[in-house]
Amino acid sequence: MSKKTLVEATINGETVEFLCEPRQSLLETLRDVLELTGSKEGCLTGDCGACTVLVDGRPVCSCLMLGVEAQGKNIVTVEGLAINGVLHVLQNKFLEHAALQCGICTPGFLISAKSLLDRNPKPTEHEVRYALAGNLCRCTGYDKIVKAVLDAAADIRSQGEGKAAAR
Amino acid sequence: MHAITYEAPTTLDQAVSILKTHGENARPFCGGTDIIIQLRAGVRRTEHLVDVKKIKELQTLSFDAKKGLRLGAAVPCIEISESDVMRRHYPGLTEAAHLIGSLQIQNRASVGGNLCNGSPAADTTPALMALGARARIVGPNGEREVPVEAFVVSPGRTVLKPGELLVELLVPAPAPHSSDAYLRFIPRNEMDIAVVGVGAALTLDGDKVKAARIALGAVAPTPILASKAADALIGMKLDAAALEAAGRAASEACSPIDDMRGTAEFRLHIAAVLTRRVLSIAAERAKKN
């Protein structure tokens, strides 16, 4: 039948080893093998983005990557955004702006938004909308999500300036 | 999904020998953004996936002003859209790579994979065809090159034989006063498959067309070259009449179907519209080169 493979990867900063079948997606591996159920399944075809995780700093749909491909990779999921219980600025802004209703798409949006702000701390509204176009939300009409991300970017910039001023 | 095996060779020889031993049951595996979906849906029953992303030749992107572009089959689309060289010399191909799916998809999907998937609606294939790209293939019986327009033989099927592997795409260096462009029509602004896609490459001589290639996607069982439409432009000024004629000729080259993405009637009309638009964009760019 389907033999399992031993995979070693860094997930949310921790080196982990796990066994998975080649046919198991990274999403399935994260959720069913590693019990990281924060990444969600919405379509299994790469169209909704609810399963988005960072692989070596790039957002990918974990439903379209095999678990065995994670070998040697650095993976960040929504569970890895808060550091020692301190929420990431994006998480705080999503709460402040009521940028979630049902919350099923939220983990994917947070990951996509983080990857945008890591590269581009000064995005325009259109750049935010483009970066989030691979994540579907059916509850909010995106309005409050886009505002939350723009506000988070502003926060990150002012913190940066703060640090610069301190130096 | 049915049970599969997964191997990730690091050299071409290893890859070819693995593919050879499994024959029909094996497939090269790159971004996975098409094949994983197809395996889940049961439309492909491949049992052995051979991950080619660890092979150096398939990961190289290099440009030489004389020799042109060598684009490894596994180079992810995101690297193309983020490459200044690509944006400068092959803006149309870059646009096409940038249009595929979402950022999440572009981080995994490759131009080579897009071609090997053999979809009539692949975005990068018409762009490659317009540029006169060739596909370098290795297999048990050595190497061969195939022009991209001959690579896809029917929906989902390509010239690749069991054991063969697409290594890289070879794109000629753009001549002076040349450029390319790609446009597609989709109902939304992102995430859709092309209802019609048109790629064009032009070389200008003053305000006249010296050379032209036009390719279309999603309007026939495979991506097609609209040679008549392109040839008719040679020696012409790209005025409204010429664009109109080219659009009509491109549309006449199409044999589209009705489906959930659009009617045949709609596709024929859009093919003409996009051909006019894409030619104008390519011309504007060519003037600047």
Add this chain to the structure above:
Amino acid sequence: MPTVVIPALLRKFTGGVERVELPGRSIRELIRQLGERFPGIDKQLLEDGDIRPSIAVSIDGEIATGGVLDTVAENSEVHFIPALGGGEV
């Protein structure tokens, strides 16, 4: 007296009559009195002794919740309308 408005499709029982004044003070009484005045119409409104699940009772413009037990006032207006489906929160 309370007024009962006959649903369009049940007016075949009333010979086209649209509004009837009846002395009843509860939905149960009103339906019984309707049945006496227009034989058969009560069976269209009742099932196992209560309002059919497919029907809602509106008293003075508000959907009532007590079925045949609901009471009505001297000048109440009673309508029988289709039970409706709903959507989000």
Add this chain to the structure above:
Amino acid sequence: MAESTTTRDFKVIGTRPIRPDGVDKVTGRAKFGADYAFPGMLHGKVLRSPHAHAIIKSIKIDKALKLPGVKAIVTSKDLPAAENKLEQSGEMTVNPMHLSMNILAHDKVLYDGHAIAAVAATSPHIAEEALRLIEVEYEVLPPVMTVDAATKPGAPILLKDLRNNEEGDKPTNVAQHYQFKRGDIAAGFKAADYVIEREFNTAMVHQGYIEPHNAVGIYNSDGQATIYCSTQGAFDVRSLSAQVLGMPVGKIKVVPAEIGGGFGGKTTIYLEPLSVLLSKKTGAPVKLVMSRSEVLRASGPTPGGKIKLKMGATRDGKLVAAEIWMAYEAGAFPGSPVAAGALCIIAPYLVENFQIDAYDVVVNRPKTNAYRAPGTTQAAFASETVIDELAEKCGIDPIDFRINNGVKEGSPQIMGPPFKRIGFIQTCEAIKNSPHYKSKLTGKFRGRGVASGFWFNAGMQSSATVNIHTDGTASVVTGSPDIGGSRASMAMITAEVLGMPMTDVRPITADTDSIGHTDVTAGSRVTFATGMAVYEAARDAVRQLIERAAKVWEKKPDEVEFRDGMLHAKGNGVPPMSIKQLAPRFPRTGGPITGRASVNARGVGPGFATTVVDVEVDPDTGKVQVLRCTIAQDAGKAIHPSYVEGQMQGGTAQGIGWALNEEYFYDDKGTLRNSGFLDYRIPTCLDLPMIETVIVEEANPGHPLGVRGVGEVSIVPPVAAVANAIYRAVGVRMTQAPMSPPRLLKAILKHRAAAQHSAAAD
């Protein structure tokens, strides 16, 4: 009943605190249905019909059962016989036999994706492989896909037992005819200077919640079953599953998980009884999760249909008559929301003469279910487009036309009796005065359109408990699954009544054994009805607090009053006491304090919305871009304005998707060709502008806080508003939704050809 909320000053209500369940949802901790796992849990998959209409001649499962890892397979043989009659369940009427036939096809499959069998195995992959080994022999019948096909003479009959209220014992595909009348339409049209008559067609569309249906069933040897699932109504899942399984309601406990969107689509059952059946057969917990394709093929979309509408107005812009014929695709079983559509289609307007005939028609498509203001968006597309056309003929601004004909307090409802306090005119005026409507729209092929909408909203049953903890903080327990942030509202109402900060109140959505019966989260009823129960439960707790304080002070309860979270003894200088101070004395004054309330809520306040959109059309491709959008909606009282805006924006976005690209695309064999998010195109982030909102607060006199429902009516105006904007942009009146590029381009080219022709003629 209610003090006018506009004159009341609230401390918590109307503010924008962080939602209590927020942190769990941004950290990935929130447990949705598919996130549940139990030791020894098996995974289930469902075999579905590839045919739209066929007789099942045989099902062979032996090969599948032999596959290693396969533990059990169930078919309709495992379901008890069910009665063919209507029953009330929550707000819906249910036919137990049809429900059972939809869970697992009995002798016939009635749509592409109809469930036939379910497998439990040690992994989802093995269960999937097993499906391929189940052999089903079909006798394929011609599919009946549209209202026209289903009603033409000699049409194949879907349900042999189906009879309607008019054709006696004749087998039919028409499940029901509804009719609503007022005045004399012939006289009405005689009085009209302008009469517009058009036929509209709309496509079946899906709610498109991102979370697929899911269920984990655990059946214990003692006959007790537990179901974990994402649902809008745990109590409905319990009663419906009990019905399908022939189990006593009391033997089933339903634990509502966090729910990833519903919009009406998660008000019934699909996988829940299967998970229990498979668990009973295997003795292990069984989890089933639908794929996206299964969600689109086999859950409950909202109907497409045909609407013929004729409306007349006088020269000075008074609507005088309406004649409406409408038929909706119920899907494989009766029960489309066509009656609701009929009662809403012209509800915002005072029309003295009308006749509305509505038909519920079964077709070989999935059984439709509720979707945000069910049946009304399709209807408003027709009426609001024709009203726009009449306004144009009369040369009156479309908003003024609506204000002139709009219903207000005292105007008769479609059923006759007068409206109580409502805010329709106010929503029109809010849009008229909005920066958006006042701005000038410039540029080629751009247009601005407006439309309005009405929805009843619902009341129904809710229960709530408010517990005062030993430290004087509180928890509020309800049975209403929280789709859009309702736990925040429940906590805020509790905090308001108890005079404590919202952060001192923990809101809980309880399972079906832990709270009194509570009807489904639907009909925009949670903040209204469950909010009413919470308000009463909190007041019950306050009554008890007063008694306890009286005891402590050795006074009579009427000598103690409760103000701003403090207990005050009347008269002499006894220092006031906070709840925190009183709480430690609960044990010696009678024990814990638990406030309770259960309501079958009356006093529902209907909802109105008016929306304006600006669009730009590409005349060479037929593609429409929405440039700007503003919606004004009457909330009665906005408890948490951010989440009220969220409901307004979300419904508007769904309406825009409905207007432009969303539709079920079936081929001639009745197979759904776009059963995925790739080709079932809901709007992405790049397809929408910011959605500006104006919350109108016209207090509902039937609610202690003035609340109306806000969840639904926002979806009603956009389809018509977009159609009206397209007309202003390119001069074509669209009568088919969605107004997708191929359809719009065709209309534009036809319009151009006609224009050239007439130009040539001059």
